[in-house]
Amino acid sequence: MSTYRVWMTKRVPLKVARLPSALKHHRSIATTSRSPAAIVSNDFRETKSPPPSEFIYGAYQKVGGPNAKDVFRIRIPTFASLEAERAHRKLHHAAALRWLGYQGYNNEGAGGHVTVRDPIMTDHFWINPHGKSFSHMKPEDLVLVSKDGEVKEGGNMHSINPAGYIIHSAVHEARPDVVAAVHCHSVPSKAFSAIGCKLEPINQDACRFYNDHGIYSGFGGIAFNPDxxxxxxxxxxxxxxxxxxxxxxxxxxxxxxxxxxxxxxMDRCIQAQLMADAACAGRGTKTIKVGHEEAEYTRKVYNDEMIYIMFQSAFEDVVKASNGELPAHVQGEIPRP
Incomplete structure (x- = not known):
């Protein structure tokens, strides 16, 4: 089996400065050869149990009273085989890339990458080919990569973004529950990332991320170094x-x-916070925050099935815009009742 290997795949030891015990659970200090001590956000793996790998369902509440008739509901499907699940992941991977392209996230040269864990070889993932437009992606264009950075036969034998491999391989290895990861560069997030703060619960949508996102404040240059x-x-x-x-x-x-x-x-919430903060600065006021209990409740509504559902209108748009290039379903995809 022929393979290609992306460069800089050798892992180097991660140097972590020791902290006083009183600070151990609040933050860790990471260092790289490129940058001085970099404050990393809360180490949730020390203070919280790992997220479950199983799906969390239950996005809909029944309405209409006890005599209401059953209606069709969008659900995360089941599959007749792992091969069918792989085909489904690749179809939706290609569609997600097209949607990101339509939203303008592929307009910064060859930057940006989306990865999806393979359901059969779970230490492998699929990634978009380097330098190819998101807006025309098809399942057969996706590249299969091993945990060591080798491009494998069975997928598109095309080069990949080395920084994409470095970032996503570390995320997939650290988080067995994660099937997919998305990273692109947008104007709002580039502006917001220079401020050094988290999203605040200033609206319902921002509550999706309440106490459920971090900040990496140790930028060490383009991610060509495994650490x-x-x-x-x-x-x-x-x-x-x-x-x-x-x-x-x-x-x-x-x-x-x-x-x-x-x-x-998240990108739209970032943009909304930048606008709200700017408006408040001009008026000499502060933004009004959603209360803790309400923000927690709202975040929990957006479980795995709910966020899958929330993307299906975009998936439908992409499929219809493809003029037959992308199907709406794959063989072996079974609707969940």
């Missing part, structure tokens, strides 16, 4: 999203649909 990927994975912890200081943002989920939806949602 940079490890630092990013550490800062992500067990959360669904990460602000990469002086860089952009990243989101993860158990479906590529969910990860893509969260990426766009």
């Amino acid at each position: 940079e990927g490890q630092h990013i994975a550490d800062a992500l912890g067990n959360t669904k999203g990460l602000i990469l200081q002086n860089h952009g943002h990243l989101t993860v989920a158990k479906t590529v649909d969910g990860a893509a939806f969260l990426f766009g949602a």
Whole structure:
């Protein structure tokens, strides 16, 4: 079997400065050869149990009273085989990339990458080919990569973004529950990442990320060094999203649909916070925050199935815009009742 290997795949030891015990659970200090001590966000893996790998369902509440008739509901499907699940992940991966392209996230040269864990070889993932337009992606264009950075036969034998491999391989290794990860550069997130703060619960949508995202404040240059990927994975912890200081943002989920939806949602929440903060600065006021209990409740509504559902209108748009290039379903996809 022929393979290609991306460069800089050798892992180097991660040097972590020891902290006084009183600070151990609040933050860790990571160092790289490129940057001085970099403060990394809360280490959620020390303070919280790992996220479950199983889907969390239950996005809908029944309405209409006890005599209401059953209606069709969008659900995360089941599959007749792992091969069918692979085909479904690749179809939705390609569709997510097209949607990101339509939203303008592919307009910064060859930057930006989306990865999806393979359901059969779970230490491998699929990634978009380097330098190819998101807006025309098809399942057969996706590249299969091993945990060591080798491009494998069975996928598109095309080069990949080395920084994409470095970042995403570390995230997938650290988070067995994560099926998909999305990272692109947007103007709002690049501006927000220079401020050094998290999203605040200033609206319902921002509550999706309340106490469920981190900040990586140790930018060490383009992620060609494996320890940079490890630092990013550490800062992500067990959360669904990460602000990469002086860089952009990243989101993860158990479906590529969910990860893509969260990426766009986080970007729009970032833009809304920048606008609200600017307006308040001009008026000499402060933004009004959602209360803790209400923000927690709202965040929990957006479970794995809900964020999958939230992307399906975008998936439908992409399929219809493809003029037959992308199907709506794959063989072996079984609707969940």
